[in-house]
Amino acid sequence: MLEAVFCLPLFAGLIAFLLPVKLGRGVLVVGALLHxxxxxxAWLSDFPPLLPGYFSTAPAGILVLLVTSFIxxxxxxxxxxxxxxxxxxxxxxxIGSMLLFLGTMSMAALAEHPIVFWIAIEATxxxxxxxxxxxxxxxxxxxxxxxxxxxSVGIALALLGFFFITLSMDRAGIDVPxxxxxxxxxxxxxxxxxxxxxxxxxxxxxGTKMGLAPMHTWLPDAHSEAPSPASALLSGALLNCAFxxxxxxxxxxxxxxxxxxxxxxxxxxxxxxxxxxxxxxxKQPDYKRMLAYSSIENMGVIAFGVGIGGMALYGAMLHLIHxxxxxxxxxxxxxxxxxxxxxKIVAQCGGMTRLLxxxxxxxxxxxxxISGLPPFGVFVSxxxxxxxAFKAGHPVAGGLFIASLALVVAGFARIVTSMSFGPSRQxxxxxxxxxxxxxxxxxxxxxxxxxxxxPEPLHQIIIxxxxxxxxxxxx
Amino acid sequence: xxxxxxxxxxxxxxxVLLSLGSSRMMALIKIMALQGAMVSLVPIFIEPQARLxxxxxxxxxxxxxxxxxxxxxxxxxxxxRIAIKREVEPLIGYHASLxxxxxxxxxxxxxxxxxxxxxxxxxxxxxITAITTTGGGLFLMMSRTKAITQxxxxxxxxNGIYLVGTALTKxxxxxxxxxxxxxxxLLAGVMIMxxxxxxxxxxxxxxDTAYLEQLKD
Numbered sequence: 201m202l203e204a205v206f207c208l209p210l211f212a213g214l215i216a217f218l219l220p221v222k223l224g225r226g227v228l229v230v231g232a233l234l235h236x237x238x239x240x241x242a243w244l245s246d247f248p249p250l251l252p253g254y255f256s257t258a259p260a261g262i263l264v265l266l267v268t269s270f271i272x273x274x275x276x277x278x279x280x281x282x283x284x285x286x287x288x289x290x291x292x293x294x295i296g297s298m299l300l301f302l303g304t305m306s307m308a309a310l311a312e313h314p315i316v317f318w319i320a321i322e323a324t325x326x327x328x329x330x331x332x333x334x335x336x337x338x339x340x341x342x343x344x345x346x347x348x349x350x351x352s353v354g355i356a357l358a359l360l361g362f363f364f365i366t367l368s369m370d371r372a373g374i375d376v377p378x379x380x381x382x383x384x385x386x387x388x389x390x391x392x393x394x395x396x397x398x399x400x401x402x403x404x405x406x407g408t409k410m411g412l413a414p415m416h417t418w419l420p421d422a423h424s425e426a427p428s429p430a431s432a433l434l435s436g437a438l439l440n441c442a443f444x445x446x447x448x449x450x451x452x453x454x455x456x457x458x459x460x461x462x463x464x465x466x467x468x469x470x471x472x473x474x475x476x477x478x479x480x481x482x483k484q485p486d487y488k489r490m491l492a493y494s495s496i497e498n499m500g501v502i503a504f505g506v507g508i509g510g511m512a513l514y515g516a517m518l519h520l521i522h523x524x525x526x527x528x529x530x531x532x533x534x535x536x537x538x539x540x541x542x543x544k545i546v547a548q549c550g551g552m553t554r555l556l557x558x559x560x561x562x563x564x565x566x567x568x569x570i571s572g573l574p575p576f577g578v579f580v581s582x583x584x585x586x587x588x589a590f591k592a593g594h595p596v597a598g599g600l601f602i603a604s605l606a607l608v609v610a611g612f613a614r615i616v617t618s619m620s621f622g623p624s625r626q627x628x629x630x631x632x633x634x635x636x637x638x639x640x641x642x643x644x645x646x647x648x649x650x651x652x653x654x655p656e657p658l659h660q661i662i663i664x665x666x667x668x669x670x671x672x673x674x675x
Numbered sequence: 676x677x678x679x680x681x682x683x684x685x686x687x688x689x690x691v692l693l694s695l696g697s698s699r700m701m702a703l704i705k706i707m708a709l710q711g712a713m714v715s716l717v718p719i720f721i722e723p724q725a726r727l728x729x730x731x732x733x734x735x736x737x738x739x740x741x742x743x744x745x746x747x748x749x750x751x752x753x754x755x756r757i758a759i760k761r762e763v764e765p766l767i768g769y770h771a772s773l774x775x776x777x778x779x780x781x782x783x784x785x786x787x788x789x790x791x792x793x794x795x796x797x798x799x800x801x802x803i804t805a806i807t808t809t810g811g812g813l814f815l816m817m818s819r820t821k822a823i824t825q826x827x828x829x830x831x832x833x834n835g836i837y838l839v840g841t842a843l844t845k846x847x848x849x850x851x852x853x854x855x856x857x858x859x860x861l862l863a864g865v866m867i868m869x870x871x872x873x874x875x876x877x878x879x880x881x882x883d884t885a886y887l888e889q890l891k892d
Contacts, residue, residue: 326860346887356836
């Protein structure tokens with residue numbers, strides 16, 4: 201019963217709303233662990249869905265589900281120790297929404313019917329709104345309002361896109377059930393004009409949610425105002441789910457012989473996102489906003505890699521995994537910094553090496569990783585995307601890619617050095633705590649390990665995801 | 676049958692134009708209730724036999740309940756708790772908005788003709804209405820600054836998209852379970868927006884989104 205993967209966190213979340221805080225915290229951690237087990241079951245063994253027309257174990261979805269579930273297991277305990285320092289008024293709501301968020305994201309990952317996928321993505325917006333709003337400041341209010349409104353409108357456009365894809369089916373006189381897999385088998389016969397129009401709406405719609413520029417305007421606000429564990433989830437898990445929608449429709453386009461059209465759109469949006477992120481990171485005064493812009497950059501990298509295809513597609517899937525691991529680790533470290541310094545402004549933080557030595561190590565390592573230095577996985581993935589770009593005959597795009605990435609690294613480096621080695625403050629508000637250090641380090645370690653050794657089933661699922669549209673590891 | 680569906684579609688179009696020209700929020704909510712009711716009736720009149728057979732009746736009742744009663748009701752409750760009842764300074768004036776609305780109708784008629792679709796039956800007016808409603812909703816969101824008017828714009832956009840779906844796709848694809856999920860999302864969305872609205876009102880003593888400009892680069 202595949203549906204248990206998302207039903208479990210949904211029920212746990214609803215129950216957590218009613219439970220007292222301490223019990224709710226237990227439910228959060230136990231729910232996360234059970235969810236990981238169910239995910240592993242769905243991945244490694246035969247776990248048929250009850251409603252095969254609506255849900256399936258398509259490899260792309262399983263990959264996203266796996267990443268989501270894995271980082272949630274580390275974020276859940278961290279958020280408990282984080283909330284202890286915060287004296288949050290509405291902690292049951294926070295815990296419940298975290299679990300509901302996990303549930304809706306899993307539902308999106310497993311969805312097989314386009315409209316069911318749409319319902320799940322819209323639901324992720326709604327259940328994550330309380331996570332951003334939980335601090336109840338005026339700024340949080342503004343961020344939540346922008347998030348809900350911009351994303352709802354964006355996703356509404358994606359629904360329009362799905363209607364156009366349905367229309368392309370009707371225009372061609374094909375009568376198959378409306379699922380991604382049956383659309384893929386009938387792809388050759390679909391009406392190309394409406395398919396193209398549908399893809400444009402889908403990339404604008406889900407691109408809004410994924411944070412592709414120029415539809416990214418909500419993202420820095422929401423990611424910087426949310427409490428750090430929620431930011432880690434938004435950045436590490438939610439963006440992947442939105443990407444999944446674009447990827448599924450892109451797969452359909454490639455199979456329908458329109459891969460060039462959708463690929464060039466993805467390359468264009470991807471490069472533009474990296475460039476915009478680079479420009480905004482360069483003078484960024486706020487380190488959480490910097491991390492948010494870095495997410496926009498990395499989503500651009502993934503879109504770019506998928507657009508190019510071939511070996512770059514393998515790189516893009518690797519990048520998806522490693523970005524989630526590293527970025528959630530960075531956001532958790534940023535949470536420790538925020539607790540310690542009490543400010544998100546870079547100029548008011550300094551002397552991290554002396555005051556918060558262990559957080560410094562995790563934050564700095566995360567910075568190295570996300571900038572594409574070994575021994576972390578982003579090094580491999582970006583290298584593969586770059587080689588893929590040059591091999592596929594996109595030298596100009598490849599050059600722009602390198603230049604924009606350099607811009608991001610420059611901005612990132614300025615902020616991290618100033619925070620680590622800059623003029624030291626006298627004291628910190630909340631000292632470091634081992635329990636809040638473990639999670640960011642574990643996520644970093646996973647990325648480093650996956651860089652040198654990849655388990656065979658994981659490798660296999662990436663290959664299965666990309667083989668449909670001609671992605672290979674050998675170029 | 677054609678006459679009754681045309682009547683409904685004209686009412687929906689009229690609701691779009693009315694909402695573009697009205698400054699009172701209470702009037703806007705009533706217009707939305709009317710439009711919601713009309714939009715839920717459209718599919719019944721398109722293919723009465725196919726629609727009303729298998730379990731459809733229950734679904735359309737639910738849809739009518741949500742679109743015409745529950746959502747306007749939620750907005751009404753939200754409006755009662757806030758101080759400001761009028762849109763005082765829209766970014767684009769009411770007369771200009773009306774003119775834009777008329778322009779939208781013409782543009783939609785042009786698009787519909789250019790698409791040259793073999794629509795089910797003779798429902799060209801349905802597509803015109805659908806595109807106008809979608810565009811009108813987007814325009815309302817962009818040209819007004821009060822948060823509650825923006826929510827109404829969003830609802831209108833959703834109504835338009837639902838109509839596009841009804842106009843363009845064959846009805847064999849529509850599965851009530853799936854459509855119900857979409858409706859549920861919409862209802863929950865309006866509920867969440869209502870809660871945020873209430874908090875905006877408490878924090879700023881107004882629901883003007885012009886106050887929400889602290890976060891930027």
